[in-house]
Amino acid sequence: DLKQLEEIRDLFVSVASDAGAMILSARPTMGGSGSKKNSVDLVTETDKAVEKMVSEKLLSAYPDFAFVGEETYTPGTRITEQPTFIVDPIDGTTNFIHGFPYVCISLGLAVGRVPTVGVVFNPFTGALYTAIRGQGAFLNGTTRLPLNPTPEPLAGLGSALVCVEWGSDRSGNDYRVKTETFKALCAAKEEGGAMVHSLRSLGSAALNLCAVAAGQLDLYWEGGCWAWDVCAGWTILSEAEGLMVDANPGGWETGLEERRYLAVRKGEGQRELIEEFWGCVAGKLEVG
Ligand code: IPD
Numbered sequence: 208d209l210k211q212l213e214e215i216r217d218l219f220v221s222v223a224s225d226a227g228a229m230i231l232s233a234r235p236t237m238g239g240s241g242s243k244k245n246s247v248d249l250v251t252e253t254d255k256a257v258e259k260m261v262s263e264k265l266l267s268a269y270p271d272f273a274f275v276g277e278e279t280y281t282p283g284t285r286i287t288e289q290p291t292f293i294v295d296p297i298d299g300t301t302n303f304i305h306g307f308p309y310v311c312i313s314l315g316l317a318v319g320r321v322p323t324v325g326v327v328f329n330p331f332t333g334a335l336y337t338a339i340r341g342q343g344a345f346l347n348g349t350t351r352l353p354l355n356p357t358p359e360p361l362a363g364l365g366s367a368l369v370c371v372e373w374g375s376d377r378s379g380n381d382y383r384v385k386t387e388t389f390k391a392l393c394a395a396k397e398e399g400g401a402m403v404h405s406l407r408s409l410g411s412a413a414l415n416l417c418a419v420a421a422g423q424l425d426l427y428w429e430g431g432c433w434a435w436d437v438c439a440g441w442t443i444l445s446e447a448e449g450l451m452v453d454a455n456p457g458g459w460e461t462g463l464e465e466r467r468y469l470a471v472r473k474g475e476g477q478r479e480l481i482e483e484f485w486g487c488v489a490g491k492l493e494v495g
Contacts (some may be wrong), residue, residue, distance in 0.1 A: 227312065307409055311414050325443045426484055
């Protein structure tokens with residue numbers, strides 16, 4: 208019920224504040240970090256320490272809920288119908304290591320596999336995004352998303368600010384599809400491109416989704432991110448009347464385990480803009 212969801216949102220906000228203090232006081236060095244899948248898939252001691260603190264606090268309050276976190280995930284684990292905390296202790300680990308202040312903790316709750324509560328907190332800027340399904344999305348507790356003024360209706364792709372991410376896989380089909388798609392988005396019309404205003408790769412999926420929810424980015428496209436990267440931001444996006452679909456053309460429905468996403472901000476003409484974007488997607492992403 209709503210009261211319990213509000214309690215969970217408040218618990219998330221308090222845990223996010225504690226996590227933020229840990230993140231701000233940490234001094235990550237390349238020596239204190241390591242890599243997982245390859246030399247650019249990074250993790251630090253702080254990621255692990257924050258996840259431990261967060262899982263202990265959340266599960267002691269809600270022992271019957273499941274927990275999925277980036278640092279303790281075991282391959283093959285599936286998200287079930289059970290209420291599940293889905294957590295990225297540091298989204299933007301590469302930024303964190305480099306001191307680029309686009310870093311957050313992402314705390315999500317899925318119920319019946321549907322993103323239901325989301326809190327995303329960037330301790331470097333103090334930006335706190337919160338949402339409960341059906342209750343709207345907010346910046347710093349009271350400012351409703353999207354932020355005003357929201358340009359309405361959505362202009363075409365040629366006037367869009369678009370966010371894309373490289374991810375950590377730098378070879379193979381998906382890397383080729385990404386680079387060719389980035390080119391098709393950016394290139395001038397005479398080169399056969401859409402000539403978007405510009406592309407951004409900011410390094411945090413959760414904050415990217417919040418920026419789309421806020422109306423600061425028009426679209427965000429990525430293949431390769433995980434449920435913990437998107438669960439919290441997805442609730443915030445939906446509650447700001449943004450739309451999430453598959454990164455691959457034609458996929459109007461997507462889910463927490465699909466790993467391919469296209470998010471578009473609120474505005475009349477969302478579906479047309481998505482179709483225009485899909486027209487630039489240079490092949491099929493296979494991840495997921
Ligand atoms: C990553 C960031 C990045 C995105 C990757 C994510 P992490 O999360 O969100 O922007 O491109 O797909 O894995 O590793 O910093 O938690």
